[in-house]
Amino acid sequence: MSNKIIAMIRKELIDAARDKRSVMAGLYYAVGTPLLMCAMFFLLIGQLTSPEDLNIKIDNAKGAPDLVKFLSSRGIKHGEAEDTKEIKLIISDDYAANMAKGLSAEVILIADASNEKLQNSIRRLERSLQEYSGEMGSLRLIARGIDPRIMQPIKVNVKDEATPDSKAGMILGLATMTMIYAVFISGMNLAIDTSAGERERNSLALLLSHPVSTWEIVIAKITAVTIFAMVGLILTLLISKVAYSFVPWQELGFAVSVNTSFIVMMLLVGLPVALMAACLQLFVSFMAKSFKEAQSYITIVLILPMMLAMAASYNIAPEAIQWLPISGQMQALIEFIKGRELPLTQIAVSSAFTLAIAIGLAIGMQKSLKSEKIVFGL
Amino acid sequence: MIQVSNLSKRIGDVQALNDLSFSAQNGQITGLLGPNGAGKTTCLRTVFGLLKPDQGFAEIDGIDIAKSPVAAKQQLGLFPDPFGLYERLTPREYISYFAELNGLSRKEAKLATNNVIDKLHLADIADRHCKGFSQGQRMKTALAQAIVHQPTNIILDEPTRGLDVMSTRVLRDILRDLKNQGHCVLFSSHVMQEVAALCDQVIVMAAGQVVAVGSPDALCQQTGKDSLEDAFIQLIGTDEGIAA
Numbered sequence: 001m002s003n004k005i006i007a008m009i010r011k012e013l014i015d016a017a018r019d020k021r022s023v024m025a026g027l028y029y030a031v032g033t034p035l036l037m038c039a040m041f042f043l044l045i046g047q048l049t050s051p052e053d054l055n056i057k058i059d060n061a062k063g064a065p066d067l068v069k070f071l072s073s074r075g076i077k078h079g080e081a082e083d084t085k086e087i088k089l090i091i092s093d094d095y096a097a098n099m100a101k102g103l104s105a106e107v108i109l110i111a112d113a114s115n116e117k118l119q120n121s122i123r124r125l126e127r128s129l130q131e132y133s134g135e136m137g138s139l140r141l142i143a144r145g146i147d148p149r150i151m152q153p154i155k156v157n158v159k160d161e162a163t164p165d166s167k168a169g170m171i172l173g174l175a176t177m178t179m180i181y182a183v184f185i186s187g188m189n190l191a192i193d194t195s196a197g198e199r200e201r202n203s204l205a206l207l208l209s210h211p212v213s214t215w216e217i218v219i220a221k222i223t224a225v226t227i228f229a230m231v232g233l234i235l236t237l238l239i240s241k242v243a244y245s246f247v248p249w250q251e252l253g254f255a256v257s258v259n260t261s262f263i264v265m266m267l268l269v270g271l272p273v274a275l276m277a278a279c280l281q282l283f284v285s286f287m288a289k290s291f292k293e294a295q296s297y298i299t300i301v302l303i304l305p306m307m308l309a310m311a312a313s314y315n316i317a318p319e320a321i322q323w324l325p326i327s328g329q330m331q332a333l334i335e336f337i338k339g340r341e342l343p344l345t346q347i348a349v350s351s352a353f354t355l356a357i358a359i360g361l362a363i364g365m366q367k368s369l370k371s372e373k374i375v376f377g378l
Numbered sequence: 379m380i381q382v383s384n385l386s387k388r389i390g391d392v393q394a395l396n397d398l399s400f401s402a403q404n405g406q407i408t409g410l411l412g413p414n415g416a417g418k419t420t421c422l423r424t425v426f427g428l429l430k431p432d433q434g435f436a437e438i439d440g441i442d443i444a445k446s447p448v449a450a451k452q453q454l455g456l457f458p459d460p461f462g463l464y465e466r467l468t469p470r471e472y473i474s475y476f477a478e479l480n481g482l483s484r485k486e487a488k489l490a491t492n493n494v495i496d497k498l499h500l501a502d503i504a505d506r507h508c509k510g511f512s513q514g515q516r517m518k519t520a521l522a523q524a525i526v527h528q529p530t531n532i533i534l535d536e537p538t539r540g541l542d543v544m545s546t547r548v549l550r551d552i553l554r555d556l557k558n559q560g561h562c563v564l565f566s567s568h569v570m571q572e573v574a575a576l577c578d579q580v581i582v583m584a585a586g587q588v589v590a591v592g593s594p595d596a597l598c599q600q601t602g603k604d605s606l607e608d609a610f611i612q613l614i615g616t617d618e619g620i621a622a
Contacts, residue, residue: 003481007475007479015467207479209454212448376428
């Protein structure tokens with residue numbers, strides 16, 4: 001690498017390190033997202049381990065004390081407070097009589113089935129009622145000397161082959177996505193500042209009037225933005241490593257362990273992505289007429305990698321997505337965290353695509369710096 | 379030496395340069411004088427290869443800027459309008475950065491930067507960030523950037539704009555120094571006093587063309603006027619666009 005390129009990279013980095021906005025953009029993300037993810041994990045643990053009490057209205061509770069006791073052992077209780085759900089369970093007046101006679105005792109469940117928010121609660125109540133009904137039925141059969149199994153011609157025995165880690169696919173996907181996304185966020189402000197910002201401050205024309213080739217300028221700017229992006233990624237990984245160690249993973253049944261091999265893997269896979277992110281952001285900002293315009297374009301452009309990453313973690317896209325940039329690497333990384341073998345072909349192909357896009361954008365940028373329209377923002 | 383031959387350039391609907399030819403010699407200060415919109419900045423940008431002429435070519439020390447831009451720019455120093463300072467760098471960093479871009483090693487660049495800081499009496503502000511500099515401080519920093527690598531040719535675009543009397547005098551002295559050292563100094567201006575006080579050769583431009591060439595005295599004689607200002611108006615045939 002020539003002295004001129006090194007001098008330019010050094011200057012870009014000094015300039016950026018003194019720019020609060022550029023540094024903060026990366027820093028906020030690197031510190032913020034692992035903490036947010038942790039908060040989410042804690043919420044999830046809370047939900048999994050202790051389902052909340054479900055308070056509903058129970059009319060004529062005295063008519064069926066045994067049922068009410070059963071429901072309350074499942075966390076379903078009669079409530080008057082504000083958090084009482086709009087679900088009403090009416091126990092008919094002849095409930096006790098019918099129950100004693102061995103007939104069907106009637107309970108009426110009143111709820112708005114179209115209310116999405118109530119769906120889970122209604123299902124939970126129905127399940128508990130079914131369970132109670134089944135239990136009573138079995139007792140009645142036993143009382144008549146009949147094996148209750150006669151009522152279960154088929155016994156379904158589900159064997160879940162999912163390992164605890166693979167159950168967590170979606171959450172792992174989200175965690176990986178926030179890490180990969182760090183390379184897009186951390187370098188973004190520098191990319192805009194060094195392209196659209198440089199032109200706005202009139203230093204682009206001055207730079208171009210010095211004896212440096214447009215290729216040297218493009219390479220220096222891409223390198224500087226990539227370095228910033230990678231520093232952001234390293235910070236995110238380190239903070240994740242610390243923050244994730246506080247999550248009680250045993251309660252979730254899976255773990256995101258940010259160990260050394262994962263960090264190395266992430267950095268190797270992240271480098272081509274960071275290069276592409278740098279090229280993409282610089283290219284878009286050079287096309288924009290001002291700093292502000294570049295900001296709004298980049299925000300729109302950043303939706304694309306986000307969508308690819310989402311598609312990879314939710315398995316909602318066609319097969320081809322496994323070879324594309326970002327989604328390919330994401331899927332491979334998720335496999336890696338799940339403890340499966342790393343799909344090398346997938347990483348190789350998607351990284352090659354990523355690099356090809358980066359080179360294409362760099363060529364475009366180099367050409368654009370020779371255009372009067374771009375340089376003077378005409 | 380800067381040689382411009384038959385330059386034509388159209389920007390949008392405007393014929394900014396129209397078959398423009400002139401040369402600026404070493405050891406001389408050449409002034410490019412013209413009203414606003416005469417094509418001075420376009421001309422200088424073309425000399426730097428930032429704009430591509432539709433016709434004609436510009437040579438710096440005999441090197442065609444369009445054919446070998448890096449070699450040609452090596453012989454040039456630019457004092458641009460606007461300055462294009464990096465506000466978060468100090469003048470020392472700024473000057474040495476551009477020295478390195480002109481092919482000096484880091485060590486040489488540091489040395490050259492120290493020299494130019496001494497020469498322009500920049501020492502008191504050399505290690506402050508450029509943000510918040512006065513117009514005079516900005517001018518000195520930009521000028522240091524243009525001459526740090528000691529190019530044979532120095533081009534200045536409207537160098538005296540916004541400067542007070544003291545700064546203008548500093549600038550004049552430096553330009554005369556450069557001339558005495560044998561550099562080719564080319565600057566554009568629309569300020570008569572400036573041009574009259576400094577220039578060995580004046581190139582009067584209007585509507586993208588050369589209207590007259592000569593020393594300030596020769597131009598006055600040619601038009602039979604006492605002052606360069608009157609001569610200038612006589613030459614371009616209108617009093618439009620003359621700013622103080």
